[in-house]
Amino acid sequence: MSQAAAPAPGQPAHDPSDRVRLARVALDAAIAVPKVVRGEAGRDVQRVTVDGGERLEGVLAIAQPDGRYGIELRLVAQLVPLHALAEDVRAKVRGAAARAGLERSLGEVNIEFAGLLTAEERAAAARAAQATALAAQASADRLPPNDRGDGR
């Protein structure tokens, strides 16, 4: 297991390449589109980009012969017309890339819908997340002050 060298003083801790920046911009823009639930890595061909130790699940930026990067997004969405949603995602990704100064690096944007969530599934997931958060909070409240890891 290799360990990254510490950045020199005055240098940014992490300076991602255009490929990684583009992947992050694309994923953030896609997830911000209403009716898109999340990105999903997938099982066989994983769409994951690693950005300074962080896994961006559901996006890959692939070098094209023309020097640009094609974006592959794998998304979970709500039960809505997917073709229109894909066009919306593409437009948002292009807009975000332009704002980030990466428009010239962006090739085609391919989108795969990996799953759908119904309204009741979203509600159940929200309830489960809330229950988990409450349980974690209750567990933290029960710990003695020295074990909280907050220095108190």
Next chain:
Amino acid sequence: MAEAASSSAAASRAGVDQQGESRSRSPLESGKGRTAIDDSVVTKVASVAAREVRGVHELGGGVARALGSVTQRVGVTDEREQGVSVEVGEREAAVDLSVVIDFGESIPRVTEAIRENVIRRIEGITGLTVTEVNVSVNDLYFPGDDRSEPARVQ
């Protein structure tokens, strides 16, 4: 007790997506990229659409439901994939469903309504053309079937 229209399904669906090299651009392609739909998406849409029809009590045959109840408990499958099988190409999809229908409902009416709703929902949501929807009625549900019999001895 089955209204199965799936005898020639394998033969007829061999034509799914084999329109030759001169086929026109899929509605899921655009000049700016390609859109792909995973099989599980079509499965879920078909399942939701079938359950929306009045008279459909449950999806899946007897064995599928028995196995499904076990696999769901251990988190292996989604209830919504029970009783639904799909084949998805780049532009077309074919669907097989097995259903349990409420006793007293007209089976032809319910199966036709399932077919119409599944086609409408899949085409509307995914943009794929549905070439066939085969419905197999595996059982009838009688009100009270879920109640366990009282013990004969105390």
